[in-house]
Amino acid sequence: MATPAEHASFLPPVLTFLSAAVIGVPLFRLAGQSAVLGYLVAGVLIGPSGLSLIAEPETAASVAEIGVVLLLFIVGLELHLSQLVSMRRDIFGLGTAQLVLCSLLLGGAGILFGTGLAASAVIGIALALSATAVALQLLEERGDLGTPYGSRAFAVLLFQDLSVVGILALMPLMASAGGGGDAPWLGQAAASTAKALGAIVAVVLVGRYGLNPFFRLLAASGAREVMTAAALLVVLGTALTMQEVGLSMAMGAFLAGILLAESNFRHQLEADIEPFRGMLLGLFFMSVGMSIDGGLVKAVWPALFGATVAAILVKVALVAALFRLFGSGTLDALRGAAVLAPAGEFAFVLLPQAEGLGLTDATSTRFAIALAALTMLVGPVAAKGLDKLLEARRAREDVAEEPATDVVESAEARVLVIGFGRFGQILTQVLLAEGIPVTVIDKDVEQIRAASRFGFRIYYGDGTRLDVLRAAGIGRVELVCICVDDAEAALKIVDIVHEEFSAVRTYVRAYDRMHAVELMNRDVDFQLRETSESALQFGRATLEGLGFAPEAAAARIADVRKRDVARLVLQQAGAAPEAGWLRSVQPELKPEPLTAPQRPARALSAETRDIIGHDRREAAERLLATPAAEPEEDAAEAADEEETDETVQPAAGRRADAANG
Incomplete structure (x- = not known):
């Protein structure tokens, strides 16, 4: 031995x-x-x-x-x-x-x-x-x-x-x-x-x-x-x-x-x-x-x-x-x-x-x-x-040179697309229709096999690896489109690109609202939630199907989009109520109406009544779990509530008079 x-x-x-x-x-x-x-x-x-x-x-x-x-x-x-x-x-x-x-x-x-x-x-x-x-x-x-x-x-x-x-x-x-x-x-x-x-x-x-x-x-x-x-x-x-x-x-x-x-x-x-x-x-x-x-x-x-x-x-x-x-x-x-x-x-x-x-x-x-x-x-x-x-x-000197015989295939590409799922396939169709050279990488073998039907080639590789990105020619492209359906992987790729290739612009597919906020915090050049635009266009078609004029439906969709972006900016800044008091604490962003509902929600089945009732029970349990306040604090809170009522009631009366007038 x-x-x-x-x-x-x-x-x-x-x-x-x-x-x-x-x-x-x-x-x-x-x-x-x-x-x-x-x-x-x-x-x-x-x-x-x-x-x-x-x-x-x-x-x-x-x-x-x-x-x-x-x-x-x-x-x-x-x-x-x-x-x-x-x-x-x-x-x-x-x-x-x-x-x-x-x-x-x-x-x-x-x-x-x-x-x-x-x-x-x-x-x-x-x-x-x-x-x-x-x-x-x-x-x-x-x-x-x-x-x-x-x-x-x-x-x-x-x-x-x-x-x-x-x-x-x-x-x-x-x-x-x-x-x-x-x-x-x-x-x-x-x-x-x-x-x-x-x-x-x-x-x-x-x-x-x-x-x-x-x-x-x-x-x-x-x-x-x-x-x-x-x-x-x-x-x-x-x-x-x-x-x-x-x-x-x-x-x-x-x-x-x-x-x-x-x-x-x-x-x-x-x-x-x-x-x-x-x-x-x-x-x-x-x-x-x-x-x-x-x-x-x-x-x-x-x-x-x-x-x-x-x-x-x-x-x-x-x-x-x-x-x-x-x-x-x-x-x-x-x-x-x-x-x-x-x-x-x-x-x-x-x-x-x-x-x-x-x-x-x-x-x-x-x-x-x-x-x-x-x-x-x-x-x-x-x-x-x-x-x-x-x-x-x-x-x-201005030396006249013949065109270069490219040795590196990806040197011609202007865009690097990471991820060739449903989202990436539609994106590359748009780019190739304009004749824009594209390099695509994906780590799903089935997606690579399916790419043969699209008339162009994609390459196997893990986009979260710096060496793979270098080999794909990311340093020579104008922008990178991150189309993966994994939020954590997308964030990792963004961090790598910003740290190693700061001159390359980042366009990212956001998985959901929280992911969009995290991408905005990383200063990506463009981000889009994967379902937002399709849902808005679906809503526009629905309005038109109900008899709304196309111009009115388009105006309503534009208004909803504007309100949604405004709320997203507030959520990023931590000013929205659901964004939490501390920037370091990022709770789950829950869906909120962009306009005030005209009537409370109604349950149309026993199952939905149970769900709504469950939410109300949770709210009551949270209230009961709150520690009891001291008598002095109770009195102070009661006085504050009376002052608030006196302030709000006249305002409400003025609004009612104005409405009746």
């Missing part, structure tokens, strides 16, 4: 990572730098080249790769197949040009400095690849993932991920050609390609026909934690499948995200995955910082830093030229090139494998890995500096 010390052995590394992140990242953010740089520097400090607080950086790196996997899954969730098809020119045209030209230039530089042909080719390809995690994190921090240059940068990253399987298949060919042997590389390459294609087809079929029913069944169970576990199971299972057939885990996660992008559950899945993604991605960046060989940096630092600067400048210049060739403006081309300048995560996979195949020697491999890590360290700084240099110029 493991000892308590062995059980607790994982805590020091975890605490070290958390402390480094909590201290390092805020410092760099306060200095105006990217969070990526904060994670990288923190990794350098706690790694073997710094304080050596982490004994096994390789273990942390293997766990941290899951962060990149989850990042690509979320990116896939935010894409639709139609958007992917529309990006095919950038993916296969721009992506191919970037990878080929950067590989040739960087590999050619290696040949000029005396490196062998095969080693130069592998190092050139490894450095030509870009850091998916760094680039997407920078674009996400800027909010530019949906811009033209952000879409092009993402297309390049996607092609690089797709090309990894081909690169891995070509490396044995290069090794056998270099050794002059007759290894059966062609058969191995064909078998690897067939396995990869078969795995992709299997994942597509399962995702297309199995995932939606699977998540619908879990959602019907009502266990939220099971949905989170299922989301992780799908992402990591697909990633592992792709890894087993030679593709990257990130590519598998991206494919899973694409398949679920059209699902009703996409926002809920994104909200469930997001916390894991953020922490593990930060761990990945720290593991990259820990991988930098401090001894090598000290030994050959002039050559290493010179190569780092040269590699970044070459990639920025070449990629910016390609962006311009594919239609981007000058400023956008430079910004897109800057985020793609750091070497990619796959450099840490390709280079060790190349050494194992004999394509590179140990010295070249160590130098190239350190160079890749340093480009990831310097790249975010260069991108930030370039942003500052271009910011003033961009503000002065």
Whole structure:
């Protein structure tokens, strides 16, 4: 049996990572730098080249790769197949040009400095690849993932991920050609390609026909934690499948995200995955910082830093030229090139494998890995500096930009509707009839299934969760319509929106009068009791059915509505009799007539007589339960009553005389 010390052995590394992140990242953010740089520097400090607080950086790196996997899954969730098809020119045209030209230039530089042909080719390809995690994190921090240059940068990253399987298949060919042997590389390459294609087809079929029913069944169970576990199971299972057939885990996660992008559950899945993604991605960046060989940096630092600067400048210049060739403006081309300048995560996979195949020697491999890590360290700084240099110029110039290829589906929506019951369905019909883009979330699986008849899609999610609201794009809408039939849930959503998204207006369905008062106390922009207007219109129709002119019926309804609103305002202010003496005490608001009744209520059956009699008995019992007053108080009350009678009676007489006159 493991000892308590062995059980607790994982805590020091975890605490070290958390402390480094909590201290390092805020410092760099306060200095105006990217969070990526904060994670990288923190990794350098706690790694073997710094304080050596982490004994096994390789273990942390293997766990941290899951962060990149989850990042690509979320990116896939935010894409639709139609958007992917529309990006095919950038993916296969721009992506191919970037990878080929950067590989040739960087590999050619290696040949000029005396490196062998095969080693130069592998190092050139490894450095030509870009850091998916760094680039997407920078674009996400800027909010530019949906811009033209952000879409092009993402297309390049996607092609690089797709090309990894081909690169891995070509490396044995290069090794056998270099050794002059007759290894059966062609058969191995064909078998690897067939396995990869078969795995992709299997994942597509399962995702297309199995995932939606699977998540619908879990959602019907009502266990939220099971949905989170299922989301992780799908992402990591697909990633592992792709890894087993030679593709990257990130590519598998991206494919899973694409398949679920059209699902009703996409926002809920994104909200469930997001916390894991953020922490593990930060761990990945720290593991990259820990991988930098401090001894090598000290030994050959002039050559290493010179190569780092040269590699970044070459990639920025070449990629910016390609962006311009594919239609981007000058400023956008430079910004897109800057985020793609750091070497990619796959450099840490390709280079060790190349050494194992004999394509590179140990010295070249160590130098190239350190160079890749340093480009990831310097790249975010260069991108930030370039942003500052271009910011003033961009503000002065009116750059004509092409329409953005939206990556986030909910970025177009002007209204977020929470709740798709009878109330929400009618509301969305009105909005869609005017062509207003709407995003709808609901946690009832049956309502989601029923939405298919309305010609638009709604998404599964709990509107009382902040992460679900963020994933649904609440920060980008003009107003949120809260149409749930749960008063407490509606109040919770209002509180979240007012606290986290103060610029978003809140329109709320009120359950009853008390709920309306509570919503007014929370300063919502608009509230409406769910039955008030329908009852008023029903009353108007009733008056017209009794022979009243439509104008007279409409005037009467308008008068009743005005009186009702006035009473509601008084009840909110605590001035109405039933609102209580203290604002902190909110008793149940009982229905009261808005005009004085002309005659007392009469019971038409034995049951109603019992009810009215019961109310009178309750009033009598309350009176008898009141403590008896002292004799002096009785006398004072009697005198007060006599004075009141003397005051009221003459007034009543005057009103009667006036009426008779």
